[in-house]
Amino acid sequence: MRYRWSVPILLGLAVYAAGAHAGDPAAGRKKAIQCQTCHGLDGLSKIPEAPNLAGQPEIYLRKALTDYKTGARRNEMMSVVAPSLSEADIDDLASYFGSIRIEVTPP
Numbered sequence: 001m002r003y004r005w006s007v008p009i010l011l012g013l014a015v016y017a018a019g020a021h022a023g024d025p026a027a028g029r030k031k032a033i034q035c036q037t038c039h040g041l042d043g044l045s046k047i048p049e050a051p052n053l054a055g056q057p058e059i060y061l062r063k064a065l066t067d068y069k070t071g072a073r074r075n076e077m078m079s080v081v082a083p084s085l086s087e088a089d090i091d092d093l094a095s096y097f098g099s100i101r102i103e104v105t106p107p
């Protein structure tokens with residue numbers, strides 16, 4: 001019976017960890033309109049300076065946006081865009097771009 005308490009605690013932590021940043025991809029799609037000039041609504045870059053966002057790991061996207069927002073990462077374009085995003089916006093946008101499916105064909 002050693003696991004009697006640890007199982008619900010671990011499940012609780014897993015639910016908490018997932019729930020704490022559960023972005024809504026549908027809401028993210030609407031918010032992504034402000035990103036489309038540079039990153040595309042499909043997450044594929046539309047200007048040479050901007051990276052593709054489609055299919056990037058959600059955790060990475062969330063971190064990048066948070067870093068631009070706090071100033072830990074700076075870029076003349078993103079440092080203008082990110083500060084106005086709320087934490088929920090960041091979760092939704094990361095969820096949207098992260099859930100776009102991509103296919104790759106290595107050379």
Ligand code: HEC
Binds near residue numbers: 035039049050075
């Ligand atoms: C005016 C053009 C422009 C707009 C609008 C814009 N971005 Fe960016 N974004 C860039 C550029 C340029 C970079 C590369 C910055 C760098 O080198 O750090 C970038 C980088 C990023 C990155 C980091 C990607 C990586 O691979 O590290 C994320 C995430 C991102 N943008 C998300 C967004 C989101 C979400 C929006 C809309 C809310 C948005 N951007 C709007 C130009 C833009």
